[in-house]
Amino acid sequence: MTNLVVVWNGTGAAYQLRQSWSTSIPESKVGEVVTGSTVDGDVRDPHARPVPRKHPSYWLSGAVALVIAGLVVYSLATNEKLQWPVFAQYLFSAPILQGLWVTIQLSVVSQVIALVIGCVLALLGESKNPVFRAFVKGYVGFFRGLPLLVLLLICFNAALFIPRLGWGDFSWDTNTLISGFTAAIIGLSLHEGAFMVEIIRAGFMSVPPGQREAAQSLGMKRGLTMRAIVIPQAIRVIIPPTGNQFISLLKASSLVAVIGGGDLLTRAQQIYGSNFKVIPLLLVVSFWYLAIVTLATFGQHFLEKKYSLSAGPQKKQTKPRLEEASA
Amino acid sequence: MTQKQPLVTIRNVVKRFGEVEVLKGIDLDVMEGEVLCLIGPSGSGKSTLLRCVNYLERADDGYIKVDADYAGAVVRGGQLHEASEGEIASYRQRVGMVFQHFNLFLHLTALENVSIGLQKVRRLTKSDATECARTALADVGLAHLEHSYPRHLSGGQQQRVAIARALAMEPKLMLFDEPTSALDPELVGEVLTVMRRVAERGMTMIVVTHEMRFARDVANRVAFMDQGKVVEVGPAKQLLDTPSSERTKSFLTRVE
Numbered sequence: 001m002t003n004l005v006v007v008w009n010g011t012g013a014a015y016q017l018r019q020s021w022s023t024s025i026p027e028s029k030v031g032e033v034v035t036g037s038t039v040d041g042d043v044r045d046p047h048a049r050p051v052p053r054k055h056p057s058y059w060l061s062g063a064v065a066l067v068i069a070g071l072v073v074y075s076l077a078t079n080e081k082l083q084w085p086v087f088a089q090y091l092f093s094a095p096i097l098q099g100l101w102v103t104i105q106l107s108v109v110s111q112v113i114a115l116v117i118g119c120v121l122a123l124l125g126e127s128k129n130p131v132f133r134a135f136v137k138g139y140v141g142f143f144r145g146l147p148l149l150v151l152l153l154i155c156f157n158a159a160l161f162i163p164r165l166g167w168g169d170f171s172w173d174t175n176t177l178i179s180g181f182t183a184a185i186i187g188l189s190l191h192e193g194a195f196m197v198e199i200i201r202a203g204f205m206s207v208p209p210g211q212r213e214a215a216q217s218l219g220m221k222r223g224l225t226m227r228a229i230v231i232p233q234a235i236r237v238i239i240p241p242t243g244n245q246f247i248s249l250l251k252a253s254s255l256v257a258v259i260g261g262g263d264l265l266t267r268a269q270q271i272y273g274s275n276f277k278v279i280p281l282l283l284v285v286s287f288w289y290l291a292i293v294t295l296a297t298f299g300q301h302f303l304e305k306k307y308s309l310s311a312g313p314q315k316k317q318t319k320p321r322l323e324e325a326s327a
Numbered sequence: 328m329t330q331k332q333p334l335v336t337i338r339n340v341v342k343r344f345g346e347v348e349v350l351k352g353i354d355l356d357v358m359e360g361e362v363l364c365l366i367g368p369s370g371s372g373k374s375t376l377l378r379c380v381n382y383l384e385r386a387d388d389g390y391i392k393v394d395a396d397y398a399g400a401v402v403r404g405g406q407l408h409e410a411s412e413g414e415i416a417s418y419r420q421r422v423g424m425v426f427q428h429f430n431l432f433l434h435l436t437a438l439e440n441v442s443i444g445l446q447k448v449r450r451l452t453k454s455d456a457t458e459c460a461r462t463a464l465a466d467v468g469l470a471h472l473e474h475s476y477p478r479h480l481s482g483g484q485q486q487r488v489a490i491a492r493a494l495a496m497e498p499k500l501m502l503f504d505e506p507t508s509a510l511d512p513e514l515v516g517e518v519l520t521v522m523r524r525v526a527e528r529g530m531t532m533i534v535v536t537h538e539m540r541f542a543r544d545v546a547n548r549v550a551f552m553d554q555g556k557v558v559e560v561g562p563a564k565q566l567l568d569t570p571s572s573e574r575t576k577s578f579l580t581r582v583e
C-alpha cells in the first residue's frame with residue numbers, strides 16, 4: 001500500500017509524490033495523508049509517470065532544412081559552370097593525389113618537428129637559467145608575430161642572404177639544399193613550433209604545484225619530476241589544442257603554393273593554369289581539404305577520449321568510491 | 328623513549344617573501360625519536376618553517392641540519408656552500424613530508440604513488456618496489472585499495488597513502504603540515520591513529536597541527552609560534568596546561 005502525502009507548496013498548486021506533475025489540489029486536501037489514490041480527476045496508478053512531450057516543431061524545422069538543402073544540392077549539381085564532369089575527372093588524378101600526399105607529408109612532418117621544438121623550448125622556458133628563458137620568449141615572440149606567408153617567402157629566398165650553408169669544406173649552396181618543399185617544412189615548423197611552445201607550457205602550468213612539491217619531497221630531481229609526474233598529467237591538457245593546431249596547419253599548408261611547395265593547391269593551380277578550369281579544380285581541392293580535416297577531427301576526438309580520464313594508459317578500471325571494509 | 332642526540336638543528340632561520348619577514352630567526356632542536364608539535368595562529372610561519380626544513384623554500388639566513396646533512400647546503404673547507412641539485416635531492420630523500428592537501432600523484436594508483444619513489448629515486452627493481460609499496464600500504468590499512476586512483480579515495484584514505492609514500496622512502500625525519508586540516512571531522516581519527524603508530528615506532532617527527540589532543544598525547548614537546556618567532560617551547564603537557572607566555576595562553580583559549 002502506498003501512502004501519498006499532499007504537500008502544500010505555497011502557491012495553491014500542490015505536488016503529489018509519484019503522481020501527475022503539478023496538479024491543482026483543493027486547499028482542504030493539503031497536508032492530508034491519502035491512501036492508495038486520491039483526488040478527483042487525478043491519476044489512479046501509483047506507478048504512473050509523465051508521457052514525454054511531443055516536439056512537432058523539431059519535425060517541422062527538419063523538413064524545412066531538408067527542402068532547402070535539397071534545393072541547394074540540386075542547383076549546385078545542375079550548375080553547368082561548376083563542370084562536375086571535370087571535377088570527377090581530376091578528383092583522383094595522379095597530380096592531385098601526389099599534391100594531397102605532399103600536403104599530408106608537409107603537415108605531419110612540420111607538426112612533429114614543431115612538437116619537438118615545443119617540448120624543448122617549453123622545458124628551457126622552465127629552466128632557472130635566465131638566458132634560456134629569454135631565448136624562448138624571443139623565439140615565441142618572433143615566429144608567432146611573423147605572418148606565415150612572409151616567413152615562407154623568407155625561407156624560400158634564404159639563398160639571397162645566406163648563399164652557402166655550413167662551414168669551410170663542409171658547406172653547400174643554399175639554393176640546391178632548399179627546395180620549395182624544404183623551405184615549406186622549415187617555415188611551417190618554425191611557425192607551428194612557436195604555438196606549440198605556448199600550448200605545452202600551458203599544459204605544464206595546468207599541473208597543480210603541489211604535484212611537483214610532492215615529487216621533490218621524495219627526492220626527485222627536476223628532470224625526473226617532469227618525466228614521471230608533470231608530463232603525464234599535462235598531456236591531456238596539451239592534446240586538444242594540439243589537435244586544433246594540426247588542423248589549422250593542414251589548412252595553412254596551402255600557403256606554400258606561393259613558393260611552389262608541390263602541395264595540393266600548387267598542383268591544382270598548375271593544372272588550371274594550363275586548362276583554365278579554375279572552379280572545378282578548386283572544388284577538387286576543397287573536397288580533399290574537407291576530407292583530411294574531417295579525418296583529423298576524428299583522430300583528435302579519439303585521442304581526447306583516450307587521455308581525458310587518466311593521463312597515461314588506464315590499466316585497470318577502478319570501482320568508483322570504494323569504501324573500506326574495516327572501520 | 329630514551330632521547331639521544333639532536334637529530335634536527337635549526338639555527339637563526341630567517342625567511343623573507345619580498346619585504347615581508349615571515350621567519351624572524353628561528354632556533355629549534357629536535358632530538359632523535361622525538362615528536363615536536365608546532366602550534367600557532369594562521370600566518371605565523373609554521374608551514375614556511377617546515378618547507379625550509381625540506382628545502383622547498385630556501386632560508387635567507389641561518390641553517391638547518393638534519394643528522395649530518397644541511398638543508399640545501401654542503402660543507403666544503405669549513406664553509407657552507409649552496410648544494411647541487413643532486414645533493415638537494417638526496418637530502419630530501421632523508422626527510423619525508425606530508426602535506427595538508429595530500430598531493431598524491433593524480434595519474435597514479437595508490438600503489439604506484441608509493442612505489443614510484445622507491446623505483447625511480449631509490450632505484451629498487453620494479454618488483455621489489457611494488458612489494459615494498461604493498462607492505463607500506465598494508466601498514467596504513469589500505470592494502471585492499473592499492474589499485475584505486477586518488478580521485479576514488481576519501482580524504483582520510485588519501486592522506487594515509489601520502490604517509491605511506493613518505494615512510495616508504497625510509498626517512499630519518501618526517502614533517503607533517505596540518506595533515507588533518509583538510510579532512511571531514513569523521514576522517515581525522517584514522518589519520519591521527521596512523522601518525523600515532525609512526526611516532527610509537529620511534530620516528531622523529533615535526534608536526535604542525537591544530538589537534539591539541541594529539542599534541543598532548545603524542546608530542547614530547549610543543550613549540551608555540553607567533554609572527555615568525557618561536558614564542559615558547561616546552562614539554563607538551565606543561566606548555567598546553569600552564570603556558571608561561573600571555574600570547575600562548577590567549578591562543579590556547581581561542582582554540583580550545
Ligand SMILES: Nc1ncnc2c1ncn2[C@@H]1O[C@H](COP(=O)(O)OP(=O)(O)O)[C@@H](O)[C@H]1O
Binds near residue numbers: 368373376
Ligand atoms: N610563497 C609565498 N609568497 C609570499 N608570501 C608567502 C608565501 N608563503 C607564505 N607567505 C606568507 O608567509 C606568512 C606565513 O605563512 P605560513 O608559513 O603559511 O603560515 P602558517 O602555516 O603558520 O599558517 C603568511 O603571511 C603568508 O601570507
Ligand SMILES: [Mg+2]
Binds near residue numbers: 373374375
Ligand atoms: Mg600553514
